[in-house]
Amino acid sequence: MPNSVFDRLLKDRIIWLGEDVRDDNSNEICAKMLLLSAEDPEADIYLYINSPGGSVTAGMAIYDTMQLVPNDIVTVGIGMAASMGQLLLTSGAPGKRYITPNTRVLLHQPLGGFGGTQSDIQRQAQLILDMKQRLAEITASRTGKTVEQIHEDGDRDRWFTAEEALEYGFVDHISESASSVVGGGGTDRRISSKPDEASNNGADNSDN
Template identity: 75%
Template sequence: MAEMALTPGVFDRLLSDRIIWLGSEVRDDNANEICAKILLLAAEDSQRDIFLYINSPGGSITAGMAIYDTMKFVPNDVVTVGIGLAASMGQFLLSSGTKGKRYITPNARVLLHQPSGGFGGTAADIQTQAKVILDMKKRMAELTAEQTGKSVEQILIDNDRDNWFTAQEALAYGFVDHLREFASDVVGGGGTDDSVNKK
């Protein structure tokens, strides 16, 4: 029996069940697609949950913030599920789900660290770019503090270097609300419950 590849058709099928999959770095192209899918699902039904599955090593801050802003822009609850890896911007998006509806699977890992970026150009350009990164670091620390219940000062201490968390540690830290092994234990069956999805 041939193995089913993750073709666009698979992702379309997931979308029909209100599931959005982030399984790579966060980039401008896939962030635009994820934002569009969130808006589409909200337009189809402004009451039902949207499920965002995350297995991501992180990526672009600005692209990630576009996803974050879209998650907050729509009236729907956004259920986040961390599977495999939620690092850097992946961690931030996992924690950005609707409080009470943020999940992680038992063998997933989470990485918290400060934003980084490569600089180039004139001295004035580099100074401007450094200020942008510092502003983003402060803003992300403020939002992460809100998401986890920690102080901004604590977040800045904890994200100063790469800080890895097991699923249990991520739950204790406040990145997520639940550690679950099975989709049936996630609200709405994690998007797999036909009785919920076909309403």
């Protein structure tokens, strides 16, 4: 997608993650969040996610930035939110996590290869275990599940339909149109992205 399209979306406070999570696009997404927050620390920021996952450290940089800025981050899963994409989708502001009807969500444990000396392999294995625990803790806190349940369910690849993702607690709403997303999903200029103004405008936030 041309950069001009992303730049145009950014004017409406929309950030698009449409590929695997890497250091380069993670840095760009974090920078965009900081920029939008500096421009208006109260208006919602929209993060649209269609991602197969990717780097845990790069994804955690995005997650930490989502917590760092004072704005509510509205997440919208569209297409696929797998692995780290699932964590970012689930980490949106409470009540403002959306998924489109045909989106699929994947929960699984982080993957990693091992190499080097025995000591290197042991350290790498411990790092993976630490990452697995932290990701499970975050997902548990956002879904209402226990950490043990997240470990059990994510031990093998587990795919969720939109309805199953809603029931599990990954998201709060299934949305067929932007009008059912708070603030019009950033695409409707008639609806404010500021929480108080959006409620006054009577935005429809009901499930479809």
